[in-house]
Amino acid sequence: MADKIKSTTIGGKVRTLMVGTLIALLVLAFAVWGVEDVFSQRSDRAVANVGKTEVLAAEFEVAFKRELEVMARNDGQSLSHDEAYARGVHTAVLSDLIQQSVLGVDADVLGIGVNRKLARQEVAKIDVFRDELTGEFSEQKYVNILAQNRITREEFETDVFRNLRRAQTIPAIIGGVEAPSEFAAQRYKFLTEQRKARVLTLSRDAVPAPPEPDEDTLKSFISERAVSFTAPEYRSVTMIRLETFDLTPDIDVEEDALRGAFDYKVELGDVGAPEKRSLVQIIANDEDTAKQAAELLATDQDPAVIASGLGLIEPDTYDDVVAADIIDPETSKAAFEMADGDIKVLLGSLGQWYAVKVTGITPAIVPDYEAMKEELRQELLDQYALEGLYDITAKIEDGMDEGLTFKEISEQVGLPLQSIDFINRLGETQDGVKLSGIAYIKGVAEDDILLTEIFTNDIGFETDLFETSTGGFAAIRVDDVINSELRPFEEVKEQATAMWKTLEIDTALQEKMLDVTAKAQSGTDLEALAAEIGDGAVVEDVILVRSAPSEQVGPALTVALLEANVGDVDRGAGAKPLTRQIAELTAIVSNNDGLSGQFADVLQDQASVAIRSDIQRAYQDAILAENPLVENQAKIKSVLGIDSGS
Known part of the structure; x- marks a missing residue:
């Protein structure tokens, strides 16, 4: 398959549309587990089984259709089931559902459960579902957003439930796993190792220009690639x-309505900031003891020392709090009426006496009405x-x-x-x-x-x-x-000619590259080969580093050179269109510099992630060993309406 398809869960779909507001809940640190395919039939109603757990055909069909909707929305791709199947969309969707099934088995093994009421409570915490004015969860907004995205409430809450369960499963497997510092040092050497190569680049000038195609050739070419020359519907x-x-x-908005909306936002704390206070309170058993504590607080002694000297419990200290944060209502009311440095003795709501001192005041931040x-x-x-x-x-x-x-x-x-x-x-x-x-x-x-x-x-x-x-x-x-129909020949003739010539040149370059590579591997020097070719052949020295790949070398050739031994000759497409490259690895230079600081921490974190991923994969393999995976390809094709012979 030419294209790599990435499946999207229900939560993933909403994340895309809502600009990331659900990320904290629905995207969890979990490496995508690979799944081996076993092609045999197990259940008429299932497209796959993980042990006794079934991936139902109906569930697969809904997920597949949603994936097509997401692709159409995000990429403008409106694919038929046949086209999507040919591109492997079904494989990505099925892999996601199988992964969920494996996680379910995994959670069962670990004895992990999540109350569905908890899932609904988590939904209510999602910002996108809150009313803009009240800041509270809005049932109507929740229903409307799900309806806009063609997701039922049950489906969304099930997806949240699965992700919450996953959030508990993963730490149970990999919690506390950290890579030793030596791993980071080795990774640093690996990433910064230098590889030197001589690279021969062949451009379109290295092969003869193709002749003008005749009409029959062009018509045949157009017929073979009809999609490229077909007008849309x-x-x-x-x-x-x-x-x-x-x-x-x-619509006219009156001033009173604007002022009312502003005052409401201020009252809710959505804008500006309320006044805050810092205070200390010493709790006493009687009024006289409270007065003694107050007198001592006036001398700026340490409140803890004062309480200890009077045989009282540790004082309560509040730093920069709003009134609601102070437990005793009477203390709270008094503290917000006192000036900075004031000391007061009062009887609390539960019959206890308090010596209270205000130690700081942070004024309220009143938002600018005109600005808003x-x-x-x-x-x-x-x-x-x-x-x-x-x-x-x-x-x-x-x-x-x-x-x-x-x-x-x-x-x-x-x-x-x-x-x-x-x-x-x-x-x-x-x-x-x-x-x-x-x-x-x-x-x-x-x-x-x-x-x-x-x-x-x-x-x-x-x-x-x-x-x-x-x-x-x-x-x-x-x-x-x-x-939709094939465009008239005269309309696409010029486009088809240019495309045919490009493919002819590309084919000729591929053949030339194979010929030159064979000679280089037999010992012919790259400079001699370039001189033999003449125009369109250039040799240059290139240095490759894993952490910063060269823009002079094509991706496939870069990978080959990073894995090669000195003296090896490799080939591949060039970094620019219509080019080919042949390269000889001439030297490998290790980096012996020490590793420290923030870079060392980053690399150690990366090594830890890699180890955790390996542990997860091993654990998953163990789950699948006891609960074999069986895919029903015939059922998949039947659900999608795909011809079994395709």
Whole structure:
């Protein structure tokens, strides 16, 4: 498979969309475990088994579809099941599910459990689900965000549950494992070792220029690579779309509302900072003893010494706290009424006497209302617009229930219809213009939910309202379709010619490289070979270091040289397009410098991570040895609708 596909869990999907707000909860320090494939059938309802634990077909199908949605959203790739299967998406998705199954078996072995109530409590702590004004967990916001991302509550909380269980499993295996300092020293020598090489680079000038291809050759070339020369499908659409930004220009926010929102934020502590106090309190059994303690506090003696001398318990000291942090309410109230340095004797709420001294005051930080005014205005605008949006969408849904057409609904609610004249799956017009929108107003090309609806519905069908990626609502009708088809020969002739010549040159360079490599390995000097070739052949000396690979040598050749012995000759693609390189390793120079400081700490941490990873892999292998992995490839293809012969 040419492309490496990375699977995404439910939590991973939400992380991408929410700009990392779930990372602390859902991304855990766990190295991805490899899994050996065993191809045999085990259960009709399972695509794989880890011992007695099944990876159900239904679970795999849902995860696979979600992965395609994520790829379409992030990369603009709309793949069919056949295309995704050919690229190995199914393998990445299945590996992720198998890993979860292994972790479940692992946790069972260790006796680790997580109460699902705890998982729900952790969900309530996630910032993205908090109300912007109250700062409290918002059930409605939670439901809305999951709905926008097509995730059920049960699925999300199950994913949180699994990750919490994983968070407890991993420390049980690798807790306390640290690499010796000698490991860091060895790693330092390994990373900073120098390797010197003579490198012969062949460019396109080293091979004859290919002739102009005839028409039959070009047509055959185009036919073999039809995907590169095929026009995408285009669709024209009529749409009812209502977003909060459509309503905000007509909304006026009054000064009283702005001031009220500001005061509420201050009261909650969302902005600014409350006044804080530092104090010491000595607890006494009676008023007279408390007065003695107060008199001694006035002499600036150590409160601990005072308490000890009076036969009292250790005094309570509060440093820079708010009123709620002080346990006794009476002490708290008094402390925030006293001036700095004041001393007071008082009776606490539980019948105890206190000698209290205020030792410091940190004034409250009052936020600047004028500076926050525009931000508050935008928040209230969004809030009012959302309320207005729900009112209008209710009227639209009523019209749909009555069987009204888009045009009739548009006239009834006073919302203009939008017409889009032929766009492709990426939201581009036939002229190559991408409908990206402006500023904070997202265009169709930036909303994959809209694009998905446009390209999955039949011509003439008026959809129900659905929620867009920005929290608005839309309904669409596909008016016409221009099918995907091979572009006319004359239109792609120039592009095909350039591509054919490039491939011809690349093939010739590959053959030339193999020929030159054989001669170099037989003992012919690289300079002599370069002189024999002439134009397009250059020899230079290169120094390679593992910690800082050279930009002069191609990646594959770099890896080969870092593993080679002195005198070895290796080859590979060059660092630049349409180049090939042949290299001879001429020397290996060890670094004998000492290792210390921050770099030593970093390398030791890296060595510790590597050891922990090895331990995890060994532990996983032990789990799989007792609970064999069996994959049901026939079931996988059946679930995805893939021809068993493919």
